[in-house]
Amino acid sequence: MSEESNVIEDVRKALHRRQPLEQPPTPPALSEPLIRLVHSDLGLPELFTKSATNAKMHVEACAAEELPGRIGQFLREQKCHKIGLPISPLLEKLNVLRSLQAAGFDAQCWDNITLDAAYDLDAGITDVYAAVAETGSLVIRPNPGHGRALSLVPPIHIAVVEPKNIVPDLVDLFQKMQRDGVANNTTIITGPSKTADIEGVLVTGMHGPGYVQVYLLR
Amino acid sequence: MAIPLEQLPAAQESESRFDFNEISVRCAADKRLAEAVTRNSLNQHVGRQAQMAALPDAEGLRELAGRIKQHAIENLDYYLEQLRQAVTRSGGQVHLVSTAEQARELITAIADRAGCKRVVKSKSMVSEEIALGHHLENHGLEVVETDLGEFIVQISHDKPSHLVLPIIHKTRASVGKLFAEYFHTPYTDDPATLSGQARLHLRNKFRRADFGMTGGNFLVAETGHVCVVENEGNARQSLTTPRVLVSLVGIEKIVPRLSDLAVMLKLLARSATGQPMTVYTNIFGGPRQPGEKDGPEEFHLVLIDNGRTEILADEQYRETLRCIRCGACLNACPVYRKIGGHSYGSVYPGPIGALITPLFEGLKKYQDLPQASSLCGACYEACPVKIDIPKHLLQMRRDIVSRHIKSAPERLVYQAWAWVLRSPRLYAIVNQLQKWHLRRSAKGTGWVSKLPPVASGWTKIRDMPAPAAKTFHQLWKGRK
Numbered sequence: 001m002s003e004e005s006n007v008i009e010d011v012r013k014a015l016h017r018r019q020p021l022e023q024p025p026t027p028p029a030l031s032e033p034l035i036r037l038v039h040s041d042l043g044l045p046e047l048f049t050k051s052a053t054n055a056k057m058h059v060e061a062c063a064a065e066e067l068p069g070r071i072g073q074f075l076r077e078q079k080c081h082k083i084g085l086p087i088s089p090l091l092e093k094l095n096v097l098r099s100l101q102a103a104g105f106d107a108q109c110w111d112n113i114t115l116d117a118a119y120d121l122d123a124g125i126t127d128v129y130a131a132v133a134e135t136g137s138l139v140i141r142p143n144p145g146h147g148r149a150l151s152l153v154p155p156i157h158i159a160v161v162e163p164k165n166i167v168p169d170l171v172d173l174f175q176k177m178q179r180d181g182v183a184n185n186t187t188i189i190t191g192p193s194k195t196a197d198i199e200g201v202l203v204t205g206m207h208g209p210g211y212v213q214v215y216l217l218r
Numbered sequence: 219m220a221i222p223l224e225q226l227p228a229a230q231e232s233e234s235r236f237d238f239n240e241i242s243v244r245c246a247a248d249k250r251l252a253e254a255v256t257r258n259s260l261n262q263h264v265g266r267q268a269q270m271a272a273l274p275d276a277e278g279l280r281e282l283a284g285r286i287k288q289h290a291i292e293n294l295d296y297y298l299e300q301l302r303q304a305v306t307r308s309g310g311q312v313h314l315v316s317t318a319e320q321a322r323e324l325i326t327a328i329a330d331r332a333g334c335k336r337v338v339k340s341k342s343m344v345s346e347e348i349a350l351g352h353h354l355e356n357h358g359l360e361v362v363e364t365d366l367g368e369f370i371v372q373i374s375h376d377k378p379s380h381l382v383l384p385i386i387h388k389t390r391a392s393v394g395k396l397f398a399e400y401f402h403t404p405y406t407d408d409p410a411t412l413s414g415q416a417r418l419h420l421r422n423k424f425r426r427a428d429f430g431m432t433g434g435n436f437l438v439a440e441t442g443h444v445c446v447v448e449n450e451g452n453a454r455q456s457l458t459t460p461r462v463l464v465s466l467v468g469i470e471k472i473v474p475r476l477s478d479l480a481v482m483l484k485l486l487a488r489s490a491t492g493q494p495m496t497v498y499t500n501i502f503g504g505p506r507q508p509g510e511k512d513g514p515e516e517f518h519l520v521l522i523d524n525g526r527t528e529i530l531a532d533e534q535y536r537e538t539l540r541c542i543r544c545g546a547c548l549n550a551c552p553v554y555r556k557i558g559g560h561s562y563g564s565v566y567p568g569p570i571g572a573l574i575t576p577l578f579e580g581l582k583k584y585q586d587l588p589q590a591s592s593l594c595g596a597c598y599e600a601c602p603v604k605i606d607i608p609k610h611l612l613q614m615r616r617d618i619v620s621r622h623i624k625s626a627p628e629r630l631v632y633q634a635w636a637w638v639l640r641s642p643r644l645y646a647i648v649n650q651l652q653k654w655h656l657r658r659s660a661k662g663t664g665w666v667s668k669l670p671p672v673a674s675g676w677t678k679i680r681d682m683p684a685p686a687a688k689t690f691h692q693l694w695k696g697r698k
Contacts, residue, residue: 006316007298007314007315007316007469007521007523007527008295008298008299008314010316010523010527011294011295011298011469011523011527011530012295013527013531014527014528014530014531015292015293015294015295015530015531016531017295020295020296020299021293021295021296024296025289025293025296025474027286027289027290027474027475027478028282028285028286028289030282030477030478030480030481031282034275034278034279034282035279035282035480035481035484037273037274037484051494054494055494055495055497110511114511115459115511115512116425118512119421119425135494135495137495137499142510142512142513143507143509143510144507144508144509144510144511147510147511147512148454148458148512148513149458149459149512152451152454152455152458153421153424153455169480170479170480170483170484171477171480173480174476174477174479174480175477177476178441178476178477182441182443182476182501182503183507184308184309184502184503184504184505184506184507184513185457185500185501185502185506185513186501186502187454187498187499187500187501188495188498188499188501189497189498190494190495190496190497190498190499191497192497193449193450193451193497193498194449194450194497195366195367195413195449195450196383196449196491197365197366197367197370197383197384197385197413198366198385198388198390198393198409198412198413199254199258199388199389199390199409200257200258200261200383201390201409201410203409203410203413205417206366206413206417206449206450206451206452207364207417207420207421207424207450207451207452207454207455208450208451208454208455208497208498209451
């Protein structure tokens, strides 16, 4: 296994090079007018809502103080009982965990949930690292307090998005990731899990959440 | 599919010539298969066209994407080294392997050393290319394909027939029958119920898995990341739940910068399935961080050559390495839509398969594939990285001639024909003889139902109109 084959040498030979390049090569310039589909910072919450709705996510605008109540009502409608949350300054500030517990839900923070137990959750509630107006995407960047499984294995994912999270375009997302230092794992979520493998018929909730509810704070 | 796959010649094992004509004729004769493939691929094709038309400058974006990929493969030595260093910095282990065999041995060794037994695999063309699943199973590991289509392929011992839609050739009824037997449940052909049955089954597999495998759509050299796109969430679970993660990726998948992903992602899903974005875009590179409770403890990136440097060395065909396996050329191709993916006799079907299979596996064995095209150009028009597939197929036909790959009798016939064409008089004589012979075999019906041996293929499944009484030359001379 320690035996490293000479793939890089072979590649160099195939490119008719005798030795490694002395200077880094210059990749094609990325002209912003060409690669950008969203050119303005104006109206991002509206654009995000439109794109996310097109991607079959359910977006509702919500005042911060109403959030715990709204989530509780949604969870009751969906008959969810076991709920998982990350340790998140935003959710903590909005008092989501304690409100849900007080309302009778079995809500737990990620530090009290094992990966295996996450498979038994009815819903996961998360904040986001970013949201993308162009595509209506939610961007999740896990950390020790925010498990990857929370937005993945429960059948319902509830995401809380602040307007300041929204970037205009995928171009901006990658610039932000570069600035922040790229983590070992980032997931861009654009819609509920789905498949069309059997005769092209669309089925949601294949392996990930089949329902994505987004609360966009005012 | 009506033709049991066991009857198809095994593409990898024999060195003899792959008989494209025989298989494609059989596949094209299967009405149900042709209908399913045509309907699904046309849907995707129309979806792609609508999405691309909605882009302000789709042509400019394709041009740029093609240039990014071309730049990356032309500086692949530099970017591979950069990628290796970046992944290592994030705590991942990078392995560069030359052959399929090395890759299979390495991956089993990783599993053995970590004591892993239960493998969840997400869809990856390169793992099909090296038949990794079978190898791991033979090694005593439990291997589960977790993409719904690939799972169905696995339990029916079939082969995928499309790059993106592996079971495009199967009907819901055949899946229903398969699941009723496999899960011991009452028969249903409802796609939602069937998907639900697979979901439950595979969820338990994910929960217990200790070894996850993915491929990769892109590799980011600068930051050391793998990018995997998908709609189902099975790749995301494969790279989240198991404690060991191995990503097996072809070396040509590199892009230089993280921001290049913005360009590639805007084209990939639009080209593949007519979506602006796939549901999950996974960008990862390295094991979980200290304190994290999920994600892999060990991350291995296996970068495989398996014939790619040979294609790289051939400047004529180098640009075929740009391919991002979106399947747009398959959906656009009138030939693919008639004959389906199994007709191409290898992992990579459609126009791009007709091109890269001979490059990977040898032109002698796959000399029929470059002919499996009308050169209409729909594939080139659809390709998001602008690979000029028709041009390369034509070049490959020239190679077949110049390298004397065709059989001696066939070559002789063409040489004789070329000789005849050089002399107008000789041409007129041969033409008269031919006309006389064909009109005689038509027996006054106006149709020739059997041509002599060299051309007999033409009349195998259809008749040929008999020539007119007077040739064009004769009519021209006799005009007033």
